[in-house]
Amino acid sequence: MALRAVGKRFASGVTALSGIDLDIHRSEFLSLLGPSGCGKSTLLRIIAGLSAPSSGIRRLSLATGHAERITTGNIPAGRIGFVFQDPTLMPWSTVAENVLLPFRLSGRVGRAERARVDAEIGSVGLAGFERAYPRQLSGGMRMRVSIARALVTDPDLLLLDEPFAALDEITRMALNDDLLRLWANRRPTVVFVTHSVFESVYLSTRIAIMTPRPGRIAAELSVDLPQPRARGERTSPGYVALCATVSEKLAKAMAAEPCRLK
Amino acid sequence: MKRLWTRFGRAAAPLAVGAVLLALWEIIVRAEDIPPYILPGPLLIAETLWTDGPSLLGSLLVTLRITLAALAAAVILGGGIALLFSLSRVLALSLLPYAVILQVTPIVAIAPLIIIWVREPFLALLVCAWIVAFFPIIANTTVGLNSADRNLLALFRLYGASTGKTLRYLKLPTALPYFLAGLRISGGLALIGAVVAEFVAGTGGTETGLAFRILEAGYRLAVPRLFAALFLLSVTGVVIYLVLDFLSGLLLRHWHESAIESEEEE
Numbered sequence: 001m002a003l004r005a006v007g008k009r010f011a012s013g014v015t016a017l018s019g020i021d022l023d024i025h026r027s028e029f030l031s032l033l034g035p036s037g038c039g040k041s042t043l044l045r046i047i048a049g050l051s052a053p054s055s056g057i058r059r060l061s062l063a064t065g066h067a068e069r070i071t072t073g074n075i076p077a078g079r080i081g082f083v084f085q086d087p088t089l090m091p092w093s094t095v096a097e098n099v100l101l102p103f104r105l106s107g108r109v110g111r112a113e114r115a116r117v118d119a120e121i122g123s124v125g126l127a128g129f130e131r132a133y134p135r136q137l138s139g140g141m142r143m144r145v146s147i148a149r150a151l152v153t154d155p156d157l158l159l160l161d162e163p164f165a166a167l168d169e170i171t172r173m174a175l176n177d178d179l180l181r182l183w184a185n186r187r188p189t190v191v192f193v194t195h196s197v198f199e200s201v202y203l204s205t206r207i208a209i210m211t212p213r214p215g216r217i218a219a220e221l222s223v224d225l226p227q228p229r230a231r232g233e234r235t236s237p238g239y240v241a242l243c244a245t246v247s248e249k250l251a252k253a254m255a256a257e258p259c260r261l262k
Numbered sequence: 263m264k265r266l267w268t269r270f271g272r273a274a275a276p277l278a279v280g281a282v283l284l285a286l287w288e289i290i291v292r293a294e295d296i297p298p299y300i301l302p303g304p305l306l307i308a309e310t311l312w313t314d315g316p317s318l319l320g321s322l323l324v325t326l327r328i329t330l331a332a333l334a335a336a337v338i339l340g341g342g343i344a345l346l347f348s349l350s351r352v353l354a355l356s357l358l359p360y361a362v363i364l365q366v367t368p369i370v371a372i373a374p375l376i377i378i379w380v381r382e383p384f385l386a387l388l389v390c391a392w393i394v395a396f397f398p399i400i401a402n403t404t405v406g407l408n409s410a411d412r413n414l415l416a417l418f419r420l421y422g423a424s425t426g427k428t429l430r431y432l433k434l435p436t437a438l439p440y441f442l443a444g445l446r447i448s449g450g451l452a453l454i455g456a457v458v459a460e461f462v463a464g465t466g467g468t469e470t471g472l473a474f475r476i477l478e479a480g481y482r483l484a485v486p487r488l489f490a491a492l493f494l495l496s497v498t499g500v501v502i503y504l505v506l507d508f509l510s511g512l513l514l515r516h517w518h519e520s521a522i523e524s525e526e527e528e
Contacts, residue, residue, distance in 0.1 A: 045416075048420060049420070050416050050419060050420060080420060082416075082417060082420055084413045084417075086413060088411065088413040088414055088417060090414065090431075090432070090435065091517040091518075092435045092438070092516070092517045092518075093435075101417075101421070101431070102421050104427070104431060105418065105421040105422065105423040105427055105431070106421060106422065133516050133517050134517070135517055135522075
């Protein structure tokens with residue numbers, strides 16, 4: 001996907017984004033890194049087609065190979081998976097029903113689809129919980145269900161908005177590894193919003209650093225660590241050095257932007 | 263064992279209070295030698311209930327039929343209107359004030375008019391009861407339908423869900439707890455509406471419901487029978503509420519905070 005000069009201004013007068021130029025490459029794992037309020041979530045919603053930019057254009061080319069200009073609503077359903085910061089499950093449905101939702105909404109619910117649902121629930125480590133209700137699950141488990149739902153249609157584009165922010169450190173690290181494993185399987189294009197330097201370096205192939213008010217992309221850099229991540233990668237010198245570099249770039253970018261109070 | 267005790271206790275507590283109050287009542291009536299046409303004691307009322315039971319129950323059935331029909335109409339029409347309101351803001355804005363007007367106008371005042379306009383007695387009483395009962399359902403269900411989680415709405419849009427699918431899989435389940443809360447209120451209101459309408463109709467109806475029996479007993483100074491009929495009415499109201507409450511629990515027990523039994527510490 002290519003975003004050119006994308007800006008977003010809300011009715012309240014707040015300019016969330018300004019002058020965003022971003023290329024998103026197929027099968028890459030891109031993190032949008034930045035502090036709260038820098039428009040990361042807004043940008044993600046624009047990428048998803050849930051929100052229209054106030055200015056600028058988006059171009060999307062799917063597996064078909066040709067690029068087309070996107071307006072809200074003409075992204076084919078099921079090609080995108082979205083994971084919110086909150087698990088966003090339907091509390092009145094079981095785990096299996098929740099993961100089945102994308103198929104229900106597109107109208108195809110057959111044996112093949114149900115098999116996909118069971119497989120996906122198994123792949124996030126929740127086999128046996130198909131008939132459980134969300135309120136019976138822990139936060140980490142609910143997030144896994146949310147991820148399973150996002151992946152069940154085998155999307156080309158997977159978007160995650162700080163999905164692990166509300167979880168404890170241990171669960172967070174486990175889910176990081178699970179996410180990478182799931183990504184390695186089918187290699188969708190991933191755009192991952194986070195405010196954690198460590199998480200962005202650990203997960204991504206590329207990081208875009210954003211600064212707030214108005215949101216813009218201050219820097220981009222590639223992550224050259226081996227994929228899949230080796231055991232103990234979190235303490236490897238390569239990882240640590242990259243974290244330091246990214247932190248520094250982030251700090252520099254934050255300092256360079258005058259903080260406008262609005 | 264503890265579970266059983268709490269279940270039993272939950273029902274026994276109000277019954278115990280009731281028993282104490284009834285005992286006090288009986289004692290006061292006897293001690294003060296109050297004549298039965300002013301305040302009958304509970305024992306006399308029980309006796310009257312036994313002798314007049316069959317005929318009173320017949321009347322109760324008449325009132326109950328109107329109540330349940332009005333409740334069903336409130337659910338169907340009220341629910342349907344709420345659905346329309348959720349689909350069209352314009353409709354909601356234009357019609358909701360009239361629903362409010364209908365609700366706050368005292369039924370006692372407009373019942374005579376309705377009984378004149380609607381010739382058929384059963385239907386007239388039904389309309390009156392419906393007017394009293396429909397508003398909580400519309401108000402609550404409308405709020406419920408508009409309370410869908412914003413993120414879930416976005417997700418539905420992302421997956422290309424039609425309005426119909428969004429309604430069926432998201433908005434209606436979201437609205438269910440709100441609707442059931444409104445239903446519990448409307449149950450009692452339907453009974454009140456039926457009774458008030460009957461009071462106003464007086465001898466207009468061909469069948470005599472319990473309200474009319476109350477009026478009649480009052481005219482004839484058959485006060486114990488009056489009390490017996492009132493007692494039956496109260497019991498009916500309580501039973502209606504309990505049934506609706508049970509239904510609500512049944513539908514929501516898996517997921518809604520209001521219906522989940524407290525769990526032991528893990």
